[in-house]
Amino acid sequence: MQRNRIFALLLSALAATSLAQAQDGGSSGDGQDxxxxxxxxxxxxxxxxxxxxxxxxxxxxxxxxKGAEDGEIGSVENALISADNRILALVARVGGSWNMGDKYVAIPWEEVTLAEDGLKTPLREDNVEDYGLFDEAYVTRSDLQDLAEIEDDVATGPRVWKLSELLSDYAVKEDGSGFGHVSNVLFSQRGEMQAVIVEPSADEQTKGPYAYPFHGYDDEWAPRQGAFELPASPGNGEGMQAFDYSRYASPFD
Structure with a gap:
């Protein structure tokens, strides 16, 4: 029987969002909490x-x-992000080392340990069914034609979004004119978003990449909205320093 880990996480995320809105007196008319x-x-x-x-x-x-026995069992395909900008779970493809077909699972972030050689998880062949990705209560699969396209066909619940929806999205200025694209996102080791990395287009008279604050779901961006709106700043990059990845310590580098 599935333990519905992700469903519980989504309920917690929704409850936390509702509580925060209630404490703050709801949302203002311009969409900012x-x-x-x-x-x-x-x-x-x-x-x-x-x-x-x-x-x-x-x-x-x-x-x-990596699984509970520390062997490689698959790879990350996507991540589910909550409305308060933290990773709820990783979507991974596993199963090859267990003599079974590829299986997509959702692994709660709290059960993941970062390491230089990968992500350590408690998954085993005898418990992989407990991490099933699809459940009508929180994740649905519609018109799935090819297993390899599964990450694009996962529909998340209210105010929970996929990391892939933000990556490579357009970045626009306050007036709606184009500036570049989202090339990366930075997270703390607790899985909380630190910044959005934007790469200016060739038309811009500035060089990046630049790291911008991400104020939250609905403020500058929402899934399928079409573009990430840069936080208000004179010159949109003018006077900002390029983000230096070499100064950013990461267990994966």
């Missing part, structure tokens, strides 16, 4: 991120998944 701390780009500094370190989304999305 009252009481939420917004960091002006003028006060934004990379120093705290460099000091804390963490991990990059592009490294996470290609990371090796």
């Amino acid at each position: 009252q009481g939420r701390k917004i960091t002006p780009v003028s006060d934004w500094s990379y120093d705290r991120i460099y000091e804390a370190g963490g991990f990059r989304a592009d490294r996470l999305m290609e990371a090796v998944v």
Whole structure:
């Protein structure tokens, strides 16, 4: 019998969001939650991120998944992100080493340990069914034609989104004009979003990449909205320093 780990996590995320909105008196008319701390780009500094370190989304999305016996059992395909900008679970493809067909699973972030050689998890051949990805209560599969396309066909519940939905999305200025694209996302080792990395287009008179604060779901971006809106800043990159990945300590590098 499945333990529905992810369903419980989604319920917790939704409850936390509702409680926060109730305590803050709901949302303001412009879509920003009252009481939420917004960091002006003028006060934004990379120093705290460099000091804390963490991990990059592009490294996470290609990371090796290891099982309870420490052997390689699969790879990360996606991540489910909560409305408060933290990883709820990893979507992984596993099974090859267990003489079974590829199987997609959802592994709660709290059960994942970061290591230089991959992500350590408690998965075993005899408990893999407990981590089933699809459950009508929280994740559905619609018109699935090819198992390899499963990550694009996963539909998440309310205010829970997939990391792949933000990566490579367009980045636009306040006036809606194009600026570049989202090339990466940075997370703390607790799985909390630290910044969104934006690569300016060739048309911009500036070089990146730049790290921007991510104020939350609905403020600058929402799934399938079409683009990530840069936080208000004079020049949109002018005067900002390029983000230096070499100063960002990560267990995957």
